[in-house]
Amino acid sequence: FVNLSISYLSTLYVTCFTNEHTASLPNVAPSGTASQSSTYDSVTTASKANDGRRVSTYADCTHTAMQTNPWWRLLLPGIYRITAVNVTNRVEVPERINNAEIRIGNSAENNGNNNPRCAVIPSIPAGQTSTFQCGGMEGRKYLTLCEVEVYGAASLPNVAPSGTASQSTTLSDSARAWNAIDGKSDPVYYHGSCTHTAHDQSDPWWRLLLPGIYRITAVSVTNRDELAERINNAEIRIGNSAENNGNNNPRCAVIPSIPAAQTATFQCGGMEGRFVNVYLPGAAKVLTLCEVEVYGGTVRQL
CATH class of the missing domain: 2.60.120.260 (Galactose-binding domain-like)
Structure with a gap:
């Protein structure tokens, strides 16, 4: 599970590396299943965050209803070692991403939001991307994601x-x-x-x-x-x-x-x-x- 739980999250981009024998490792986030705590409208579904399109306009993003502790979750098809997560912020109201949490783990408890925390996102300028290192780890407001990529590998060992x-x-x-x-x-x-x-x-x-x-x-x-x-x-x-x-x-x-x-x-x-x-x-x-x-x-x- 790769979860985001925040006051307001605008854009997240997660890419998972799976093949250690390929120099350009692929983004496997589209192979996972995305879900979120609620959906604001028919346009802003959870799958918008792992559709492979890094676009930060509203129609290309996810969006929850106004609620307490909103979250977005990616269920990957296997256990991955996640090394980093890139987060791209929305161009409007960029301050809403402040204090978002990225959580990674194997537990479904509390919709995955009790898993260990990779990082807290202090802030990201409007329309910009920041990278948060996860060190090889095995989410009453709105929540919006425009794309999610998880940088990692399918249980690559420390050699x-x-x-x-x-x-x-x-x-x-x-x-x-x-x-x-x-x-x-x-x-x-x-x-x-x-x-x-x-x-x-x-x-x-x-x-x-x-x-x-x-x-x-x-x-x-x-x-x-x-x-x-x-x-x-x-x-x-x-x-x-x-x-x-x-x-x-x-x-x-x-x-x-x-x-x-x-x-x-x-x-x-x-x-x-x-x-x-x-x-x-x-x-x-x-x-x-x-x-x-x-x-x-x-x-x-x-």
């Missing part, structure tokens, strides 16, 4: 633990490269589950060598609980070249920042490679990672 981790330098025995793939997302550095390069190094890096070539859909990074700004502008690079320790491979994303002790997910769109690097360019840098999760499927074992 990072199957690889071998290394890093440019290691500060101490308790800060080894392997700590980032030990399955523990503990953000407290002094608990011994984070990596740490030597101080004041130029261009520090952390690298995961996978046992084959994988198509990577997303990478999640957990930041430490203090000195959180040290990760700012780190780059995620994916590919098959070992040149420059793998740091010359194509770039999936730049990490602008991650709040202290939080996890952020970056979409890589099915990039292929056996190296996944977190690379921090610049002089006098320190790179610390408390967990790195890599979601994808095997293209070829080596």
